[in-house]
Structure formats: structure tokens, C-alpha cells
Amino acid sequence: MTGKATIIGTGSYLPRHILTNQELEKIVDTSDDWINTRTGIKTRRIAGAGEETSIMASQAAYKAMEMAGVTALELDMIIVGTITPEMVMPSCACLVQKEIGAENAFAFDVSAACSGFVYALEIADRYLKNAPDMKILVIGAETLSARVDWQDRNTCVLFGDGAGACVVTGSKAEDGLLASQLYSDGRLWQLLSLDAVPRRYCPVVDYGTVPERNSFCDGSAFNMVGKDVFKYAVREMGDAVENLLNREGITVNDINLMIPHQANIRILKSLAERVNLSFKKVYTTIQKYGNSSAASLPIALDEANREGRLQKGNLLLFSVFGGGFTWGVVLWRW
Secondary structure, three states, X not given: OOOEEEEEXXXXXXXXXXXXXXXXXXXXXXXXXXXXXXXXXXXXXXOEOOOOHHHHHHHHHHHHHHHHOOOHHHOOEEEEEOOOOOOOOOOHHHHHHHHHOOOOOXXXXXXXXXXXXXXXXHHHHHXXXXXXXXXXXXXXXXXXXXXXXXXXXXXXXXXXXXXXXXEEEEEOOOOEEEEEEEEEOHHHHHHEEOOOOOXXXXXXXXXXXXXXXXXXXXXXXXXXXXXXXXXXXXHHHHHHHHHHHHHHOOOHHHOOEEEEOOOOHHHHHHHHHHOOOOHHHEOOOHHHHOEOHHHHHHHHHHHHHHOOOOOOOOEEEEEEEEOOOEEEEEEEEO
């Protein structure tokens, strides 16, 4: 029997600055009620000076390695899911390798928007099937605040920053990645896109302040057709969940907890309704941290883990959807 990915440690990092809906009312034409009703978001974390993507990713990595009992020198590979690195080259993963001292690991990034962490997990699993003794650091990290147009109320209210990480290794036991399916559809790219990274990294806040109306960096900001993204996200994630469960002979009642990409509370509720899963089984952090793209699922995973929500033998469902479009589902035995 070949190995499969199993998680032996989780970690996360959230920026210190908390941006509330009430503060957003001061910089854009919106209201706490409008944001909360449409998105479920009350606060989000915004990166400041010294909280670049690679630094947040490294801090999450330290926590995951501590839980796993693994040193940086024991790591064989580092994969970072991100669309907001400080620079195009070197990769965020290489900067993490330098920061944590993982000199024996090779490192690279995965660009799959909000699906980046799940894509990276799938890649790690493929390696571990052939080399189960490998120890792989998988991270999702984003500084979306530096790519947001703070004059666009339809997008700036949604996004937050942060990083989540896990250490995975091979397992021949029943735990770990049981099944997965990834998807993409580049024909729909114009519904959710980011033209290019800024010419320089640019944190948008100093602690104790809120973003200025024109404080986003030189470069581009998010373009999103919200209604269409909502429609496709619910439909495609719902179909993906049902197809995977049917393929594996598992019913939705067998799922102990779904940890989805934290996109929007209405998307999460609609997805649960579509697949007939009780919303009590859906783990959410959207209200506290907003949508942090590739970082949202691993942050939620770490939080659920540290709260004791994940018990040995639990059947977990990861579901993601992001720009590209990219999406996917993973069935995981804890």
C-alpha cells in the first residue's frame, strides 16, 4: 500500500490590525448592516509593516512545525498557495525557506487563487504516495489588502489577510487524504481576476489607522462580477461535493465537519443547503477574518483543530472555489 498525506501539525497567523465594518463606513459608501447582511463579515485582519506574505507564512509554519514536532531542517518540501507574493521571483515559498532555515527543502508556489491550499495539498499527496517518509510544509498565505481598491465597496469589504499552514507526511493508516477532485475553467476568468501584482509590496495600514481611500498600491486591484461568482461557486462546489461523495460511496450524513473556503456566508449556507448538509456541520470564520483567499481554509482548519473540534476518526470535507475559475473538494479522515 502506498502512502497518502496525513496532517501532523497545523498553525496559523493573523495580522494584529482588526478592521471593523464601522471603520469601513468612514472610507467607503457602505454600512455595517449592508456588509453583514450580504457577506456575514464583521471584522477582517489587515497586514501592516513587517507582515509581508512570506513573514506571515513563516509564522504560521513555526506553529505547525511546533505541533508536529518537526524541525525546519527535517522538511523536504515547501509549497505555498498564494496570489499575493511580495514579488514574482523568488517565490514566496523560497522566502519562507530562507526565513525558517529549511535548507534541505525545495520550495515553490502554487497560484490557484482561493483554491491554492487545496491544490497544494493534492500535490503533496502525490509526492507522498511514492515517498511516504517525506515531511512537507503546505501553506496558504495572502495579503489581499494590498491588492484591493479601497474605493470599491463591492470588493474592499470582503477581503482580509493571514496565513495558515500544516505539516504533512505519509501514512498507511486509515487517516489522511481519502479522495479528492480538482477543477478549473479558464473560460470564465473575467468574472474574477487580478491583472498583475503591484510593482512593489505595499502594506496599506499603520497600526491604529484605517486605510485611506486611495491607499492601494500601484498596479491593479481585484475585478469581480459578484452575482455570477456566487452562482458558479454554489453550483460547481455543490456538484463537486456530490460527485466525490457518490464516487466514494459516502453519504453527506457521514461527514462530521465541512471546512470550506470562507468566501461569503450566503455562499456557505447555499452550498450546505444544496448538498443537504446541516449548517451546524459547517465551520466558519468568515465573520471574524473575512475572505483571505488561499489562507482561509488552513486558518479555519488550525482554529478548529486547536478548539478540539477535530477528533480522531472524524470525516472532514474541504471545499474551495476561487478565481480562474478553480475549485475542488477533498475528503479527509482526521
